[in-house]
Amino acid sequence: MxxxxxxxxxxxxxxxxxxxxxxxxxxxxxxxxxxxxxxxxxxxxxxxxxxxxxxxxxxxxxxxxxxxxxxxxxxxxxxxxxxxxxxxxxxxxxxxxxxxxxxxxxxxxxxxxxxxxxxxLPLQLPNVDLVHGSDPVNEVMTALGLRKTTPEHIRLIRSAADGTDAVRETLRRYANEGADWNDDVEEDNE
Incomplete structure (x- = not known):
């Protein structure tokens, strides 16, 4: 040939x-x-x-x-x-x-x-069946070394998909809940 x-x-x-x-x-x-x-x-x-x-x-x-x-x-x-x-x-x-x-x-x-x-030529993508991935949240937890996860950990990690502002907001709400603060702003009536 x-x-x-x-x-x-x-x-x-x-x-x-x-x-x-x-x-x-x-x-x-x-x-x-x-x-x-x-x-x-x-x-x-x-x-x-x-x-x-x-x-x-x-x-x-x-x-x-x-x-x-x-x-x-x-x-x-x-x-x-x-x-x-x-x-x-x-x-x-x-x-x-x-x-x-x-x-x-x-x-x-x-x-x-x-x-x-x-x-x-068309792109040759890997066969999805051959890619052994797991839940990204579990991978992050493993990488962070968190043995016991809480719903708050998972909520914080999942918020990362929406960017830094979402993480900040999730962390702010978590801190407010821990301090027994609410998100309502009290007006000062003077």
């Missing part, structure tokens, strides 16, 4: 659809080595090129593609995966038309490909 095919395979596993070669937009054919388009949540048009394509030709291809997409009023963002890296001056010119995702190696492994195109 070639490096271009490996990039396409990774993208297909992420829900992208391979486009026929040559890529045709508004009746114009573009000779990119491969192209895919996003489906479902991604709308990207992803082009793949290697360092075998002369940079001036690649710049003309990307610029022409951008113009053709404008003609058909496409709103698809364009990303260009470049195998073999890209010189800074070439990158600046290409970035006028597409997001550039360079892969320095001409023979990248899957991990290197995924790292380079990570912005195109």
């Amino acid at each position: 070639t490096s271009v095919q490996e990039v396409i395979t990774v993208l297909e596993h992420a829900g992208f659809e391979r486009l026929p070669k040559p890529l045709t937009i508004a009746g114009t054919e573009f000779g990119f080595e491969a192209a895919v388009r996003g489906t479902h949540t991604s709308h990207d048009l992803v082009l793949v090129a290697t360092d075998q394509v002369p940079r001036r030709r690649l710049q003309r291809l990307v610029a022409g593609l951008a113009r053709s997409l404008d003609l058909v009023a496409s709103r698809r963002p364009v990303s260009l995966v470049l195998l073999g890296g890209v010189a800074a001056s070439d990158r600046i010119e290409l970035e006028r038309y597409a997001r550039i995702l360079p892969i320095a190696s001409t023979r990248p492994d899957t991990a290197e490909i995924k790292d380079a195109i990570a912005v195109l």
Whole structure:
């Protein structure tokens, strides 16, 4: 399998659809080595090129593609995966038309490909069933070393979720209750 095919395979596993070669937009054919388009949540048009394509030709291809997409009023963002890296001056010119995702190696492994195109891939969140969390209040109690908790401890810790003002208010009420004070302000009738 070639490096271009490996990039396409990774993208297909992420829900992208391979486009026929040559890529045709508004009746114009573009000779990119491969192209895919996003489906479902991604709308990207992803082009793949290697360092075998002369940079001036690649710049003309990307610029022409951008113009053709404008003609058909496409709103698809364009990303260009470049195998073999890209010189800074070439990158600046290409970035006028597409997001550039360079892969320095001409023979990248899957991990290197995924790292380079990570912005195109869906986030991999941990499986909730595998995360063994407990009640946050219990974790705080354990961290504080409180062996015996009271309803006041729990109320104070839970108020932390609402910010420092809530903690202050909870602590003020707790202190007032302990001192047998009420929250009513007595007016001085002089």
